[in-house]
Amino acid sequence: MTEPIFGGCHCGQVEIQLTTTRPAELVPRACDCSFCMKHGAAWVSDPEGSLEIRCRGGRALIEYRQGSEAARMLMCSLCGVLVAVVCELEADEGLSNRGTLYGAANALALERELTQPSTVVSPQQLEESAKRLRWSEIWSPARIIVD
Ligand SMILES: [Zn+2]
Secondary structure, three states: EEEEEEOOOOOOOOOEEEEEEEHHHHHOEEEEOHHHHHHHOOOEEEOOEEEEEEEOOOOOOOOOOOOOOOOEEEOOOOOOEEEEEEEEEOOOOOOOOOOOOEEEEEEHHOOOOOOOOOOEEEEOOHHHHHHHHHHHHHOEEEEEOOO
């Protein structure tokens, strides 16, 4: 059974919904890259669940790429809160750079406090292909809706 965890930015323009079959097992991953460190971001996802990012008011999200520029960091264009990270990945990574959108939610933007303590991860240590393969295995299938 899947269960939604709601969240969003500060001003309410951006809402996120992470569905998961195992909320008690979600471990937030505190990324040690310089961008995530400045935000204090910790990422959560469930490959068997889904992530929906909805931006209201017809305004686009701010998308920021850094490091290898593979992932798109998504921020509210009004209040600046970092809500999610997404990337287009193939289920079988390595064959192509285009595919399905996958993503992870910033645990700090979720309304529910997660029970598991966060763990430090260092994707910047990985080669580009290894990083993309890892994301395709651990991130949630994602959808961005602008309305
Ligand atoms: Zn906002």
